[in-house]
Amino acid sequence: MSTKGKVIKCKAAIAWEADKPLCIEEVEVAPPKAHEVRIQIIATSICHTDANTIDPNFKEALFPVILGHESAGIVESIGPGVTNFKPGDKVIPFFTPQCKKCKFCLSPLTNICGKIRKFDTPTIDQELMEDKTSRFTCKGKPIYHFMGVSSFSQYTVVSDVNLAKIDDEANLERVCLIGCGFSSGYGAAINTAKVTPGSTCAVFGLGGVGLSAIIGCKIAGASKIIAIDINSEKFTKAKVLGATDCLNPRDLDKPIQEIIIELTNGGVDFAFDCAGGSDTMSAALDCTTVGWGSCTVVGVKAGDEGPNVSPVKLIMGRRINGTFFGGWKSVDSVPKLVADYKNKKFDLDILVTHTLPFDRINEAFDLMNQGKSIRTVLTF
Template sequence: MGTNGKVIKCKAAIAWEAGKPLCIEEVEVAPPKAHEIRIQIIAISVCHTDTHPIDPKSEETFLPVILGHEAAGIVESVGPGVTNFKPGDKVIPLYMPQCRKCKFCLSPFTNLCEKLNLDKSPVVDQELMEDKTSRFTCKGKSIYHFMGISAFSQYTVVSDKNLAKIDDDANLERVCLLGCGFSTGYGAALNNAKVTPGSTCAIFGLGGVGLSAITGCKVAGASRIIAIDINSEKFTKAKALGATDCLNPRDLDKPVQKVIIEMTKGGVDFALDCAGGSETMRAALDCTKVGGGSCTFIGVAVGDKGLTISPLELIMGRTINGTTFGGWKGVDSVPKLVTDYKNKKFDLDVLVTHTLPFDKINEAFDLMHQGKR
């Protein structure tokens, strides 16, 4: 292509300051270096994780930055040493890399990779490329990357270990959701909680991750799926995806976990917290049954102090686990998820609430914060 090896000028949404709206700016995107790939971003979705570096309460701030990590696009050019991608390939960037060589990638028990700095969270890691420099410049200033992706740019550069090649006929406006939200919730139910046929489940938080977790529980064969959210407007969609019961804690005269225990005569087999925050984590753990109940933590709330747990809660047979990216090894698994979507194993269309042009990205964030996406 005519841009191969050249700097590309394009639009990007830059976070210059914490607590302020993103600014649409012209940026310069450098060509990819060794084992890097430059992508034209076609479709993006917004996620609460994208707000962490710009939340005034966050300790994970690095500015200025181009946020965004849930996307799909087309390869524009590749750097030296790249053999598994070519210009024109449809791809999904991955914030969880998979090198396929390290002890984690070779283990069947985790989807972590040594390419990540495992002393940090994926949110604060990968703010620069592997050579510790940025591929973005704006107004003469270097701009940080975000989670190895920076999808809020018309073009971005990623490592070849942070990229999944997908089918040429994939609908990028839908499969972009596989870059985070859907894969996280769906995989949490299947890969981490390991929901079993005939089981009872409780899903806390009905954003994109929670709704996807409902899908995972249904696909796994759960017989009862209880959906919990403080916004009752989300219940119609939850039921369409497989929820059998819906509860709004604000409408109850006792703690929601007690209601669930009464409904299930002792508690659920599996609880998945997709909201984050100590209150919902507490409720999720409390509503699992003694002697085999499992609680999976997915969401992370900025500034939350976490959960205090008594050893007795675990001694009595409950288990707790957590998940990042739904336990998927992305390079291997995301192409298969795209195929499953094409084969109608699950529905991504129902998760799309609004479609906006790129320059309305702050409006998209407003809708997300209002719980309307």
């Protein structure tokens, strides 16, 4: 029986308030309106951004909310005006829209899109659909969307500019990582920093984003890739993916940046902060070489104000970059990234450490928060 035009009842994980486990609930998902697409989520993974949102230090979050933004699924139905998708298409939704019409989309200088309405807090901007209403209800109450995706629901509704059609043969339990973590880290190296052949790199934080940055550095031809994390158990994967050196700051008798400077004859060409936090950002900048060192900030920690940077460090030739979704223009790039995975240009399989049924979502958060997983994929 067709569900087109009808409300769908399904299960979703709702965050009713900060600092509490998610609750599996039955929700009602309304049909898509103009330029919207309703998707059946097949696989979704857990990202630190989801955890940051329910961190009590993150004051901007709105509750109740259906989190989740790293996923892949199948189109169930489309709203009026949708021309690029049809029911049955395999798709990846993402938090970085690409309308292809605004001044940002028309510029080759950025992957930001004007559909993001709050540039100071873009990751929570898309808490409602464009008409300022929600497509989710639970127990008679409207539920907020999250980052334009809300993949912790068996069905979700997204804007057609937050979605890409992908290869029909794609393994959704792997390419879901392209919806955020992999693209952010890999693109930070390839697009934002533009790592050069023979260069030296340092990657701080070896979660899914950091390991993906290492993949990018390796593919770009870096000769030395230093991986840094306080959890030494992550070093094995880092080395498999291309790290030449692994350092745990807790095992050292001097600041990590000093060790890196010694290892690289004055500092690395490129550093990536994939962990977030003032101390890590400062160390990443400090370990870059005078003259041309580049530090790219990828990770954000809830409630952190960032480092107090001395202008002298910048005057002496260092640069700080920020990256959003790895610099990829989403609608154009995501299908190409899926094709690159299919053609074995990079390995997503090694990033997935656990696969669990959706009902065990809180266990997946525990694994991530305890440093026992890289990416946990949840399936319905």
